[in-house]
Amino acid sequence: MNFTMLFAFANLAGLGLAFAGAVLTIIYGLPNLDVLNEQSYVAMEPTERARRYQRHSKLGLCLIAIGFVLQLPSAASALKNSPGTAPVLMADVSALVSICKDIALAIAGAVTATVAWRGLNNWLRELRGRTRFDAALSLMRAAYALREAIANCRAPLIVAGEFPAEYRESQSLSSEIRWDDKVRAYTHVFAARWSPVGAAMTEFETRSLEAEAILGGDVRPLTRELVDCVVMLNAAMESYVDDLRSEGENFKVDREFGRKVRSQVFASRGATDNELTTRITTALEALEKFARPALR
Structure with missing residues (x-):
């Protein structure tokens, strides 16, 4: 050839x-x-x-x-x-x-x-x-939603509409309110306030796992810090209700503990001297710093 x-x-x-x-x-x-x-x-x-x-x-x-x-x-x-x-x-x-x-x-x-x-x-x-952008964006959206739910849960003012109807009626009639009724009323208020926090917490943990898989394990300590703040709030609310059940005796024994629990359960949005509020803000800032490169 x-x-x-x-x-x-x-x-x-x-x-x-x-x-x-x-x-x-x-x-x-x-x-x-x-x-x-x-x-x-x-x-x-x-x-x-x-x-x-x-x-x-x-x-x-x-x-x-x-x-x-x-x-x-x-x-x-x-x-x-x-x-x-x-x-x-x-x-x-x-x-x-x-x-x-x-x-x-x-x-x-x-x-x-x-x-x-x-x-x-x-x-x-x-x-x-x-993929990295979507994971970071979903994580920050969930974090901000959790922040808003926590802020609403910790609102210092409890309006009358948050209490059960029978409790409001007993207050309007100026009749004597038993401690058991007060405990049930505040339990009802805290349960209603906690419901959005629980839903936001579930979404945040889901997005945290997704972000950990895509963005790396460095995000885990940052998300864990915000979760710890939510756990602390839940424990403080339970301690507050336990004090009501004891008719205020728990906080009388340890007034410093009572002051700390009240500061964790109730706080205004703009509080700068509240320990839990500062911790939540710091945790969110750390998450923002971590997610910012993926969002550019």
């Missing part, structure tokens, strides 16, 4: 591979809506479908590159064997056009493969960045 036949077969194989690579790149080179809607990255790991798109895209680009490389010997051979001094004939013009076409296709293939490869990598980086 002479070189002419070899170059012809290489040229034919190159055209076939380039065509196959172009078809694969067209089908798998860009993500479709189904791939985007299924959230291709979960916990910073691509799903099997995303990995399949990635493999096929890279295979298509490689086939295009190989196909055009196989056409280069044919183009170089035609250029080398083309007459340089003979009169220009129509056949020579056709050969020159064919040479230019092959060179242009080779250059275009190389440029296309390079651009497509860079685009594929940029797409993957965008998916990773989007």
Whole structure:
């Protein structure tokens, strides 16, 4: 087999591979809506479908590159064997056009493969960045919702509408209020106030686990600090109700403990001298500092 036949077969194989690579790149080179809607990255790991798109895209680009490389010997051979001094004939013009076409296709293939490869990598980086952004945003939304629920739960003023109807009626009639009724009334108030905190806490813990899986384990101590504040508030509310059950005797025995519990159960939003409020604010600031790079 002479070189002419070899170059012809290489040229034919190159055209076939380039065509196959172009078809694969067209089908798998860009993500479709189904791939985007299924959230291709979960916990910073691509799903099997995303990995399949990635493999096929890279295979298509490689086939295009190989196909055009196989056409280069044919183009170089035609250029080398083309007459340089003979009169220009129509056949020579056709050969020159064919040479230019092959060179242009080779250059275009190389440029296309390079651009497509860079685009594929940029797409993957965008998916990773989007996953980190969504995780950080969900975490901060849950943290802010928990902060608002805690602030509402600790409101210093308990309005009459928060107490049970029978307790309000007994107060309006100016009748004597038994301690048991008062304990039940405050238990009702605290239970109603705690319900939004519990729901926000469940959502925050879910988003915390998601953030830990995607953003790394460094977020765990930061979320744990805010959870500890919620646990402290719950314990303080239980201590407050226990004092009511003892008709105030618990806090009389340890007045400093009673003062601390009241400061944890009740506090205004803008309090700057409240220990629990300061701790919650500090925990949120640490979370914001951690999540800010992923939100940019």
